[in-house]
Amino acid sequence: MKETMTAAFLPGDSTVEMRTVPVPAPGHGEVLLRVKASTICGSDIRCIYHEHLGKGPEGYQGVIAGHEPCGQIVAEGPGCRRFKTGDRVIVYHISGCGVCNDCRRGYMISCTSQKYRRAYGWQRDGGMAEYMIAEEKDLIALPDELTYADGAQVACGFGTVYEGLEKIGINGNHAVLITGLGPVGLATGALCRKLGAIKIIGIDVVPERMKIAMDLGLCDAVLASGPDNVEEVKKLTGGFGVERAVDCSANNLARATAVRATRKWGKIVFLGEGGTVELNPSPDLIHDQKTLYGSWVTSTWLMEELVERLVRWNLHPADIITHRFPLERAADAYALMSSGKCGKVAVCQDEELS
Ligand SMILES: NC(=O)c1ccc[n+]([C@@H]2O[C@H](COP(=O)([O-])OP(=O)(O)OC[C@H]3O[C@@H](n4cnc5c(N)ncnc54)[C@H](O)[C@@H]3O)[C@@H](O)[C@H]2O)c1
Numbered sequence: 001m002k003e004t005m006t007a008a009f010l011p012g013d014s015t016v017e018m019r020t021v022p023v024p025a026p027g028h029g030e031v032l033l034r035v036k037a038s039t040i041c042g043s044d045i046r047c048i049y050h051e052h053l054g055k056g057p058e059g060y061q062g063v064i065a066g067h068e069p070c071g072q073i074v075a076e077g078p079g080c081r082r083f084k085t086g087d088r089v090i091v092y093h094i095s096g097c098g099v100c101n102d103c104r105r106g107y108m109i110s111c112t113s114q115k116y117r118r119a120y121g122w123q124r125d126g127g128m129a130e131y132m133i134a135e136e137k138d139l140i141a142l143p144d145e146l147t148y149a150d151g152a153q154v155a156c157g158f159g160t161v162y163e164g165l166e167k168i169g170i171n172g173n174h175a176v177l178i179t180g181l182g183p184v185g186l187a188t189g190a191l192c193r194k195l196g197a198i199k200i201i202g203i204d205v206v207p208e209r210m211k212i213a214m215d216l217g218l219c220d221a222v223l224a225s226g227p228d229n230v231e232e233v234k235k236l237t238g239g240f241g242v243e244r245a246v247d248c249s250a251n252n253l254a255r256a257t258a259v260r261a262t263r264k265w266g267k268i269v270f271l272g273e274g275g276t277v278e279l280n281p282s283p284d285l286i287h288d289q290k291t292l293y294g295s296w297v298t299s300t301w302l303m304e305e306l307v308e309r310l311v312r313w314n315l316h317p318a319d320i321i322t323h324r325f326p327l328e329r330a331a332d333a334y335a336l337m338s339s340g341k342c343g344k345v346a347v348c349q350d351e352e353l354s
């Protein structure tokens with residue numbers, strides 16, 4: 001085993017700093033992973049890359065970046081109970097205390113322990129490195145049928161979307177509106193297809209993203225964001241509006257569109273984070289008997305269920321990755337993701353790069 005490795009840090013001025021650091025040794029209940037794929041999330045750009053905006057669970061503490069890692073175990077510390085060297089694993093990206101109510105439900109994302117809740121790539125070292133340490137309890141087994149790049153997508157984006165779609169329920173009766181066609185919006189299209197949605201409409205402001213959504217067959221129609229979106233969506237749905245809407249944009253106007261373009265008795269989920277929204281509760285929600293959900297990441301058990309479903313559906317989340325970079329070009333990867341002119345962007349090693 002090498003003694004040092006390359007790792008990427010985000011100083012917060014839209015640059016990436018590559019440093020040489022020691023290869024860490026796994027402690028009790030921990031494993032050392034060879035990182036094979038580590039993808040970039042909109043949250044990394046919004047809260048860390050440009051400037052360190054986040055507080056609390058979104059506070060970046062100068063650690064190795066990357067909260068969407070997937071890799072292979074190359075060493076295990078004492079006390080591991082299930083996973084061993086050679087296993088292929090996804091890292092659920094928040095390590096919780098394990099004993100608070102949220103952790104016991106599998107939602108380590110909302111662990112209430114100030115001392116022990118630490119997200120990979122935010123408050124503890126993440127996946128933008130040759131190797132990383134993960135706690136065994138944070139690992140999800142990656143089935144043989146899925147690639148490491150598929151797994152990295154599950155660690156945050158697809159997991160988050162699956163949870164949100166479970167909350168609103170998607171089936172073949174549903175037309176779905178997706179506001180924001182970044183990687184999270186594209187994942188929503190991919191999962192809605194498999195869950196049977198009959199019509200999928202996407203909205204974005206970036207032409208490249210609208211094109212990717214159509215080229216990959218993830219939307220049946222895409223609209224450029226604008227003041228007539230609600231009417232346009234109604235026109236595409238027999239005058240009614242969609243049964244389900246998912247906001248993946250975090251934009252205030254797009255969020256309002258998601259709510260207003262949803263028909264009576266419909267359900268909406270907000271996934272996009274940050275920003276604000278202005279709604280008129282009586283006409284927008286109450287009188288039309290609509291339900292609005294917020295949804296934050298997912299649980300470890302639902303993530304396990306998702307990987308099982310992905311195999312059954314033959315759905316490969318890596319299909320929405322448009323660009324792969326070697327670790328030494330991490331700076332180019334973040335810059336591209338920040339431009340928005342891409343699908344998902346991945347930093348890869350070994351077989352995931354060739
Ligand atoms: N809820 C959660 O647990 C969770 C988990 C992961 C990511 N997120 C959030 O989900 C959001 C999407 O993530 P991503 O990685 O796809 O980020 P992203 O920034 O790449 O995607 C956002 C997309 O919204 C589009 N957009 C901006 N303004 C718009 C408008 N007015 N109308 C329509 N589209 C508009 C952008 O062009 C972009 O394509 C981010 O806010 C991210 O922080 C939430």
Ligand SMILES: [Zn+2]
Nearest residue numbers: 041043156157
């Ligand atoms: Zn993320």
Ligand SMILES: [Zn+2]
Nearest residue numbers: 097100103111
């Ligand atoms: Zn906890």
